Amino acid sequence: MSTALNARPRRTAPRGFAFEPIFRALCFSAAITLLVTLGGVIVALAIGGWPAIAKFGINFVIGATWDPSPDHEVYGAAGPIIGTLITSAAALMMALPVAGGVAFFLVELCPTFLRRPIGTAVELLAGIPSIVYGMWGLFVFAPFFAKYVEAPLMTAAPAGSIWEAVFSGIPNGSGILAASIILAIMILPFMAATLRELLNTVPAAVRESAYGLGATTAEVVMSVTLPYVRRGAIGAVMLGLGRALGETMAVTFIIGNSHGFPKGLFDSGSTIASTIANEFNEASGLQSAALIALGLVLFVITFTVLALARLMLRTQAKG
Amino acid sequence: MAVSVRHVAMRRLGNVVFVGFCGAVTAIALTALVMILYSLVSQGLAGMNLDIFTKSTPAAGTPGGLINAIVGSIMMSIVGMVIALLIGVLAGTWLAEYAGDSKLGAVVRFLNDVLLSAPSILIGLFVYEMLVFPFKTFSGIAGGVALALLAAPVITRTTEDVLKLQPTALRESGVALGAPVWHVIRTILWRGAANGILTGGLLAFARISGETAPLLFTALNNQFFSWDMRHPMASLPVVIFQDALTPYPDLNKLAWAGALLIAAAVLTVTVVARAFSKESKR
Numbered sequence: 268m269s270t271a272l273n274a275r276p277r278r279t280a281p282r283g284f285a286f287e288p289i290f291r292a293l294c295f296s297a298a299i300t301l302l303v304t305l306g307g308v309i310v311a312l313a314i315g316g317w318p319a320i321a322k323f324g325i326n327f328v329i330g331a332t333w334d335p336s337p338d339h340e341v342y343g344a345a346g347p348i349i350g351t352l353i354t355s356a357a358a359l360m361m362a363l364p365v366a367g368g369v370a371f372f373l374v375e376l377c378p379t380f381l382r383r384p385i386g387t388a389v390e391l392l393a394g395i396p397s398i399v400y401g402m403w404g405l406f407v408f409a410p411f412f413a414k415y416v417e418a419p420l421m422t423a424a425p426a427g428s429i430w431e432a433v434f435s436g437i438p439n440g441s442g443i444l445a446a447s448i449i450l451a452i453m454i455l456p457f458m459a460a461t462l463r464e465l466l467n468t469v470p471a472a473v474r475e476s477a478y479g480l481g482a483t484t485a486e487v488v489m490s491v492t493l494p495y496v497r498r499g500a501i502g503a504v505m506l507g508l509g510r511a512l513g514e515t516m517a518v519t520f521i522i523g524n525s526h527g528f529p530k531g532l533f534d535s536g537s538t539i540a541s542t543i544a545n546e547f548n549e550a551s552g553l554q555s556a557a558l559i560a561l562g563l564v565l566f567v568i569t570f571t572v573l574a575l576a577r578l579m580l581r582t583q584a585k586g
Numbered sequence: 587m588a589v590s591v592r593h594v595a596m597r598r599l600g601n602v603v604f605v606g607f608c609g610a611v612t613a614i615a616l617t618a619l620v621m622i623l624y625s626l627v628s629q630g631l632a633g634m635n636l637d638i639f640t641k642s643t644p645a646a647g648t649p650g651g652l653i654n655a656i657v658g659s660i661m662m663s664i665v666g667m668v669i670a671l672l673i674g675v676l677a678g679t680w681l682a683e684y685a686g687d688s689k690l691g692a693v694v695r696f697l698n699d700v701l702l703s704a705p706s707i708l709i710g711l712f713v714y715e716m717l718v719f720p721f722k723t724f725s726g727i728a729g730g731v732a733l734a735l736l737a738a739p740v741i742t743r744t745t746e747d748v749l750k751l752q753p754t755a756l757r758e759s760g761v762a763l764g765a766p767v768w769h770v771i772r773t774i775l776w777r778g779a780a781n782g783i784l785t786g787g788l789l790a791f792a793r794i795s796g797e798t799a800p801l802l803f804t805a806l807n808n809q810f811f812s813w814d815m816r817h818p819m820a821s822l823p824v825v826i827f828q829d830a831l832t833p834y835p836d837l838n839k840l841a842w843a844g845a846l847l848i849a850a851a852v853l854t855v856t857v858v859a860r861a862f863s864k865e866s867k868r
Contacts, residue, residue: 287766290768291684294676294677294680294684295680297672297675297676298676298677298680298694300677300738301677301697301738304701304735305697305704308704308709308712311716312712314715315711315715364611366615368608368610368611368615369608369611371608372608372611372612375608376608388616388619391856394792394852395796395853396795396796396797396852397798398798398845398848399796400622401830402841403626406842407621455615455619459615483600484601485601486597486601488604513708514705515707515798515799516823516827519827520831540705544799547802547803548806559715562707562708562711565707566704566705566708569705573700573703574696577696581696
């Protein structure tokens with residue numbers, strides 16, 4: 268209150284009132300700019316991608332041949348679409364238990380003197396640009412992965428068994444599984460930080476009463492605190508998924524960039540974002556329309572996921 | 587009674603497994619992240635020298651640095667931040683002070699949240715269609731606009747949040763003194779929320795300074811030093827992307843040095859932002 272009195276807003280001359288509608292209109296137009304941007308993204312992608320969608324119809328989404336050679340241009344994006352979905356889902360499956368474990372550890376188990384440093388470190392790591400994760404994947408992780416994971420597993424897989432198919436590919440360290448692992452490492456700090464923030468909103472009384480009834484730490488987390496933030500937690504997970512779906516750089520470095528369906532875990536593949544990043548600048552005509560249409564597909568997928576996530580986080584915040 | 591003893595033992599065992607799992611994955615996660623930071627710092631320092639800050643990006647096999655990319659990144663980030671602050675602060679003010687509970691306000695708020703986490707490569711495609719294709723040239727301006735569209739939602743969100751934290755009594759006392767609402771917002775509310783808005787701006791800056799995908803199709807790259815934002819412009823992330831994918835060790839080394847520069851800048855800005863937000867909470 269004292270600041271309000273000290274600030275002493277000067278009495279304005281009546282003409283100051285004339286600016287009120289102008290200021291209001293300025294603020295309003297800024298807000299509308301944001302709306303128009305999002306609408307503009309959809310419209311621009313739809314218009315730019317229309318030639319490809321009109322030409323290939325449903326085959327654009329279900330066709331598996333992506334062939335930009337000028338004589339017989341065919342664009343079927345099933346490979347990148349499936350690649351996007353598989354790598355994101357795999358990354359989420361790997362990152363979720365770890366992120367949950369880190370968050371539970373920080374909130375329930377961690378010695379107090381370590382809580383702040385580890386918590387801060389996780390939050391800072393969530394801000395590291397994804398290209399750094401991509402570079403690490405390319406130069407450090409891929410050689411290690413090829414030598415100590417891919418090659419041994421491929422030699423160990425009995426010929427003719429299902430494992431031979433699962434582990435098929437080229438043992439060069441890049442491929443579907445490698446990209447999923449890098450994605451998982453990239454979304455991990457973000458998901459852990461968000462989950463931790465959510466778990467910290469559980470009132471101490473709720474947690475203490477559970478402990479008071481004799482519940483073990485596992486029971487407190489699984490049956491009291493986690494259900495308490497359930498909707499928010501689902502929202503946070505889906506935000507992580509949204510990041511993985513749209514991630515370009517961390518994936519492009521290490522997925523191998525080939526278009527067809529990936530045949531095994533170590534086979535190279537592509538995602539929507541990596542395909543656009545690799546080809547857009549060299550593309551023209553129908554190919555660039557096809558890439559923009561691919562962007563539209565990515566937008567629809569991520570918009571759905573993000574909208575669901577935001578709705579869930581919002582309900583959590585309210586009640 | 588035997589059943590109940592076994593039951594307790596099972597619960598204890600379950601708890602031990604759970605606690606062990608949480609501790610183990612935390613250790614694994616931290617190890618992985620420390621390994622990433624270690625390679626970043628060791629490889630980055632190995633590639634660091636004075637040339638980085640004095641010479642432009644080289645062809646493979648010749649000495650060179652990153653100064654064109656550093657300057658390009660800074661200029662595009664500044665353009666992006668100026669536009670984003672303008673849009674973000676005003677839009678956030680509208681949401682907090684004028685929109686109230688209106689339907690339009692709810693829609694803007696929701697779509698801003700979606701924009702906040704939309705894939706950045708799509709923003710790049712959008713700006714390509716708006717500013718690159720019609721003008722027939724990649725440009726630093728287009729790059730700056732793409733970055734602005736990524737930063738604006740962050741600033742909008744923070745501005746709205748911190749303005750809503752200002753007590754209603756402040757607004758009422760301003761208006762009671764006869765000041766128009768816009769004057770109250772400008773001289774009282776923005777001043778009170780300045781720390782929070784600054785934090786949001788810094789976080790937005792940290793976010794855009796590492797963005798690569800939206801710059802690929804807007805600013806492209808430029809081998810030479812340039813102040814001219816009407817033409818293609820180099821930026822650190824794009825140079826890293828291109829140099830890292832070449833088979834030449836000296837360019838790879840340069841990419842690591844650039845990655846270290848970006849990561850260090852982002853971390854510094856984030857730490858400063860956190861310090862500011864702590865100050866405003868006090």
